[in-house]
Structures are given as structure tokens and as C-alpha cells.
Amino acid sequence: MNLNKVFLIGRLTQEVELKSLPSGTSVATLNLATNRVYRDKDSQPKEETQYHRVIVWGKLAETCKQYLGKGRTIMVEGRITYRSWLATDGTKRYSTEVVAENIQFGPKGGDGFSSNSESGSVEEIPEFEQEGSGSSEFEVPY
Secondary structure, X not given: OOOOOEEEEEEEOOOOEEEEOOOOOEXXXXXXXXXXXXXXXXXXXXXXXXXXXXXXXXXXXXXXXXXOOOOOEEEEEEEEEEEEEXXXXXXXXXXXXXXXXXXXXXXXXXXXXXXXXXXXOOOOOOEEEOOOOOOOOOOOOO
8 A cells, every 4th residue: 555645734935826827727836834843962952944845726726825825824735746857957856846635724823723812712724625636525445
């Protein structure tokens, strides 16, 4: 059995970039930063930031452009893909990307998915699923 699945929770580092292919299909690029906090060998706290390029297709891409902006927290469920191409200077370039199958928006402002300190409640977080991703709550996974 093989599985290519990734879950990321982080903040957008830029505004969503939306493009339209000649076929009319929308594609968005999201740049996401995730943090890892750990202790080094001397027990000193350290923080490491990783940056991820997330590709979103179709209606979900348009929804991301409409509702998301720099600094917004999101959770991405998707798969890892690798691309290579020949650059204009003749060198071969490589890129690792996450193709989003599902995105959950965090609350506007504040600290990600935590509760709102003023009201004590969590903002409603809409969940969007990529069209044609093949998942349904009624599907049997075998």
C-alpha cells in the first residue's frame, strides 16, 4: 500500500496569486510558513520555519483568492508533487509543491485555530474540498 498525504497548518506569507489557464480553469498559488519549536542539545528552545508552495485548482482556488490574505492561518490537506523544468539559462530546476485537496480557513486575525479571548468562542471555520478529489463521507475506503 502507498500513501501520499500531507497536513500543514501555517500562515500565508503573501497574498494569494490566482491565474486562469487557457481552458478557463483557475489555479492559485499559496505560500505557507510553518514553524517547529524544539530544544537543542543544550536544552535551549529553538524555532525553525519551513516554507511551502501550495497549488490549488478550480473553485477552491477562486474561494482562496476571495477570502484569504497574507498572515491568515489555514490548514491544508493534500499531496506532495515534484516538478522539474529547464530554465532560460539552460539549467534544470526542481520544485516540491503541495497540491491541495482540502483547505480549512482559520479565524481572521488572532492566533490560528485557538479560541477568541474576548468572546471565548471559536469563529466558524468553513471547510472546502477540491472538486473531484474523490472523497465523500459515504465512500467506503476499500
